[in-house]
Amino acid sequence: MRKAVIAIAAVAAIAAAWYISVPSQAIANVNYRDPETVALGRTVYVEHCASCHGENLEGQPNWQERDADGYLPAPPHDETGHTWHHPAAQLFEITKLGTEAIVGGGYKSNMIGFGDLLTDAEIHAVLAYIKSTWPRPIQERHDQMDAASQ
Secondary structure (H helix, E strand, O other), X not given: OHHHHHHHHHHHHHHHHHHHHHHHHHHHHOOOOOHHHHHHHXXXXXXXXXXXXXOOOOOOOOOOOOXXXXXXXXXXXXXXXXXXXXXHHHHHHHHHHEHHHHHOOOOOOOOEOOOOOOOHHHXXXXXXXXXXXXXXXXXXXXXXXXXXXX
């Protein structure tokens, strides 16, 4: 019985720490003004993301229309898409865990979670690279959204 209580307490503590730390870590680590972070992010993006989201972050054609199986094509990550409409913490979670895991409710997505393939630092770097490509007004708007979500 004692071991079960300790195990439950440990799991609860880890979950609470993750829940509390993810938003602030995700925001703080999306350092889109650091050239080294952005360069790493570009490298990781090209290797793991560009095959779906495009070499130039342009996404797939008709990205807002579901296909015959109910899946949306990969959206653009440039300023024409909706990526910048989401706080960094949410983008981090989607990238790490996958869209279906975050949205839930039977939502269909081809976006897998990359938590088993990429480190948290690599995910942050990819998000930094993506954000570094947005026009300055969008970066500033996104910074404000992140600050409000803390």
